[in-house]
Amino acid sequence: KMGLNLTKNYSINFSLPKRQMKLIKFIIIHYTGMKSETRAIKKLINFDSKVSSHYFIKNNGQVITMVPDAYEAWHAGRSSWGKYNFLNKYSIGIEISNPGHQHGYKKFKLNQIVSLKKLLKFLIKKYNIKSRHVLGHSDIAPTRKKDPGEKFPWKKLAKNNLCYWHNLNEKNIQKFRKHKIDYRQKKIFINNLHKIGYSDCKNIFLIKAFQRRFRQGLIDGKIDKECFIISKNLLKS
Numbered sequence: 001k002m003g004l005n006l007t008k009n010y011s012i013n014f015s016l017p018k019r020q021m022k023l024i025k026f027i028i029i030h031y032t033g034m035k036s037e038t039r040a041i042k043k044l045i046n047f048d049s050k051v052s053s054h055y056f057i058k059n060n061g062q063v064i065t066m067v068p069d070a071y072e073a074w075h076a077g078r079s080s081w082g083k084y085n086f087l088n089k090y091s092i093g094i095e096i097s098n099p100g101h102q103h104g105y106k107k108f109k110l111n112q113i114v115s116l117k118k119l120l121k122f123l124i125k126k127y128n129i130k131s132r133h134v135l136g137h138s139d140i141a142p143t144r145k146k147d148p149g150e151k152f153p154w155k156k157l158a159k160n161n162l163c164y165w166h167n168l169n170e171k172n173i174q175k176f177r178k179h180k181i182d183y184r185q186k187k188i189f190i191n192n193l194h195k196i197g198y199s200d201c202k203n204i205f206l207i208k209a210f211q212r213r214f215r216q217g218l219i220d221g222k223i224d225k226e227c228f229i230i231s232k233n234l235l236k237s
Helices: 037-045 110-127 154-159 170-174 183-196 203-214 225-236
Strands: 006-008 026-031 055-057 063-065 091-096 134-136
Touching: 026 110, 037 055, 055 110, 091 110, 110 154, 170 225, 183 203, 183 225, 203 225
Parallel strands: 006 063, 026 091, 026 134, 055 091
Antiparallel strands: 055 063
């Protein structure tokens, strides 16, 4: 199977009835954004919290199943990508233990990423999910969310075809960082983001979500030439 030692700690926060497996088209990655891992787990299985995820990856890399894939977990909330809205129905949610931006955001632990890779490989194969449909919570809800954030190793996962990344040399394009572009190019950039799948929202949130994902070295909400070049490349690849 997936070579992961899964433990179960079921949450009652999910929707009935079972969904058709062919509806599963996305995997959404989250961080818990809480100081305590134990409290994060408790929250996800507590009925009053009204949140849950299918999988939880602990600091030590152990993976907990919380909601079976066949049911809709409550992890994405108000969200959109491309023509899809309210992505709970179409996605599998994975929570990774990390204090997040509010509590001293940390690099993800190697154990966590090793487990995540195995889990992603298994899920992508099982549900025939496109690598460009493995997304972060901030991708699908840019005005509300920052997770999994700019320390999340998207590029590493993309090397294993587990998500989507540009194929540019980062050192080469970094020299265009903070280079101004004109109004027409800015419009093209925003249009590129919509073509990639990002929803229409206030530009600064949109730009920051894109940067957290594809240009992690600087999250300033400004469209520069580096961002512009990356957006063009993503549409080609």
